[in-house]
Amino acid sequence: MSIEAQSARSFAALSRADLATLVPELLLCGQLIDRSGMAHLIVEFGRSGMAQVAIEEWQAASPWYTRRMQRALRYEGDDVVTIFKGLQLDIGAPPQFMDFRYRVDDPQHGEFWLDHCGALMDVEPLGDEYVTAMCHDIEDPTFDATALATNPHAQVRPIHRPPRRPADRHPHCAWTVIIDEAHVPPTMQPHTEQVGRSAAYTVELSPIDAAGEGNHDYAGPLLSDVRFQDFSQSALVRIAEEVCLQQHLLALGFLIAVRKRVDEDKAREITRKQLTGIAGVTAQRIRDALGLPDDLEGLAAVLSVHPLVNPTQYVDSEIRFGGGRLQLRVGRRGPVDIDGGWPTLIDGEHLEALQALVRGVNPRFTVRVLDEDPAGLLLAVDVTDEPAPECVEVAITKVSTGAAFEFEDRGIPLPLYVV
Template identity: 40%
Template sequence: MAAHDLFEFNRLKLAQLGREMMLFAQFNSRTGYAALRMNHGDEAYQAIAIDNWMGASPVYTRRMQKAMRFSGDSSVETIFKGLQLECGFTHQYFDVRFAVQSPEQGRFWLKSCGALLETEPRGPDAVKTMCHDIEDPTFNATAVATNPRARMTAIHRPPRVPSDRVPHCEWLVHIDPEALPLAEPKSALAMSETKLACLFIERAHGSSSGGLEDYSGDMHERLHLEQFSQSALSVICRELAVQVHLLIAAMMRSVAEHYGETAALAVAEFQMAGSCWVMSERLCGWLGLSGSGIDDVIRVLEIHPAFQPREYWRLEVIRNDAESARLRVHDCPALQETEGCGWQAVLKAGMTEGLAGLVRGVSRRARVTACGEQGSLCWDICLDGADEEEPLAVQIAKGTVLYQTRLRDRVQLLQM
């Protein structure tokens, strides 16, 4: 599938796909951090999670600002627009509302936070780690991408008192012209040098009319992807895929710095195996597929965010017969990265559990084997395997509130 073939989908389907890509980033966090805890202990989670989001979010925030044409303004409204179009606030898994009071001040509040509902059963210490220790530096790192004098401070946040308090949290965002500017995180500076961070995504004209072509106009308190045009949504979907891979690479880079490259590959393979499986299941339903044949596997591979955007990944899938196909990754920016961070590093290392998870999420009988071509990334996919028990990474992904998320459409907004 070529990069612009996303235009085969209408506005509603692209809005749905964008939300699925946001969810995919959350699945990556659940499985990646689970592997981190299992391999290196609970204490590893906090430091890696902070590095993870601080490394990726300033980079993808600026990318989305440019792509949706609301860059160049360092106001609170610009900060909020960025938050509305990032996978850290996955639509519907997080119910976030925004209010701008002036160019220098505004607030946002979470009527519902899926991540909090995931974490509360683990007790108040786990909630404090996520909602205080991790959010304080990472929220400010996101704000710094727009204005180094911006600060995000909590009005109230969990642990919830009383236990059913709504909204779950509320934050003030303030720009103080007298404040000392915060420096760009070192991890973000490193990520900004990657080919992924510098990737150019072309905007093509859509075949259908209606919707916002960009987000240069007024900010909406609650943004829905259906408000955008087909052309804008194809860019948003690809930028969300960039966000996904920036987060993967930033996590692997942090794990490698703390525990070594072998440890980073192990965490990433587990992450890929669990999250790709459940995303393949979701995409099967989204595409209306039964998962019964090789054509369904090929179709999911063509659209799966693990191999998007196509400006970064260059895939070729050749159908052999009704039960088999050959997958090849050709030379592309993903394979040209100089740092060994990203799922391409897992594939280059000959580790196939992640790719196996992706295809088995379509058909439980799918099996992946390296095709033996020296110096190339090439695998044979055959539907001749046994229907074995789901691996631990998949069980973890499915044992979450996230897995139960059922996304709703905003069809009425298509009339805009």
């Protein structure tokens, strides 16, 4: 990756090839947000309480970010194909790690199945109760909430699902999607309505320029896999911004759900732990995926595309790099500050998430407050003599098999037509 133009605007500074590498990483890291947060919820609320928070956060976020991606890539519709395209660009279903396969019978009927479910691999060792919580209690209402964004009469129902019987059953699960006017639409929950009123849902991101090589939308047939290198550079910029925004919307849903159950101080404590874990793992995966060095210049490049401070239209931040010095300003005047999202959890007394982020690039990095006032927080990144130990929140997130997952090139995808 070229890191010469760190003053350029976020994702637009990246090449088409680097963006195609980065987008699936961002989708996977979005899925790992739950791996980062769920352990802390189990401590506070137990398994059933954790499951209920997960249901509410995904119900709150997924309909809105699904609609945003439909509009951005011009595949709006009300059929099964539209639902399946949305799943391919959803942080809840990152490619290959959650290996969704699809069949379309007609515009109102289809099936999908998971040849590999990374989330199942994470929870199966915990026993059938945790598998049932994820694959039954959480999936039933959240799949329908995602389908709701496309057609209120869509229902997603299992053909089979874990706990697996026999233990090596494959595919891991299979589901039908049926659109029928007789289906009673699910009721939109208050937490979903609340996120729909957020600044995140309405923020304007980079328009897709129809010039240049590659696909500018996903308006054609459903493909067996989304191959991101087939999109144009401009389309990939927009997709990357949307995926970062998906993460922010999910974090808002998480915070809303947690706030129902504990006081504000405890809610912020839990959400800071969630943010700390995912910030560190995401920084490390971005560094490795883009082949960046572990010096300050590499960290500046990671920061320029890290979801904590992106998209720039939503998060008020500035990276200042030059003369061997790196500073980060976290402002307080962006739409994310209206929503009370991730960056509002960071202040001079709560730097854990930023410490995890910079140490995800190099464990010898540390952040130091230069100035703090109502307009924002200014930090310097220093280099210490000794590496810091990995923090507990990052170690918990790395328990997921997704933390070390490697993507592969699957070649040219096939269009999927009605069978």
